[in-house]
Amino acid sequence: MELPRVVYENLPYGYFLASGALFSLGDSWPLLFSGAVFYLAACIVLVQRSAHRRRDKYKHKQKRVWLPELIYEFLPYAFSAVGILLLMISNSNIVQFIAFSLMIWAIRNLICRHNNRTRKQGLF
Known part of the structure; x- marks a missing residue:
């Protein structure tokens, strides 16, 4: 199907x-x-x-990442989940600001990651 x-x-x-x-x-x-x-x-x-x-399948294997690749891939989703959880359980303004910041950071990482992986490889 x-x-x-x-x-x-x-x-x-x-x-x-x-x-x-x-x-x-x-x-x-x-x-x-x-x-x-x-x-x-x-x-x-x-x-x-x-x-x-990914269009840069072979390029990313050469980079040294300080996190294992599996953790690196799921990190923005974890940031977002923690942010949502903090928003749900807290009434404190500071904690809600931190939660909002985590969600913005996660969205930013996902957008940057998408842009870097889908653009065509340059000449340099």
Whole structure:
């Protein structure tokens, strides 16, 4: 079975929406666990697609990264999850600012990563 391209490309974002809906419905453990599973599934799908669609597949193996590649790939999603969790459980302005900053940092990293991986290789 093959999904239409519109559905296939937006499926991880649907997982994110399902995760958010489950987190906002209540505080029971089954809802929180299901929301975490949907969030993790969306992260895994997006990381796998990014790895498969890279235009700089051989270039990134030469760089030395201070983190293992698996942790590096999931780090923006972890920042975002921690930011969302802090927003949900805290009423302090400082903690909410830190949570917002974590989410902005995660979005910035994902945008930069996307731009670096999809642009064509330059001459230099």
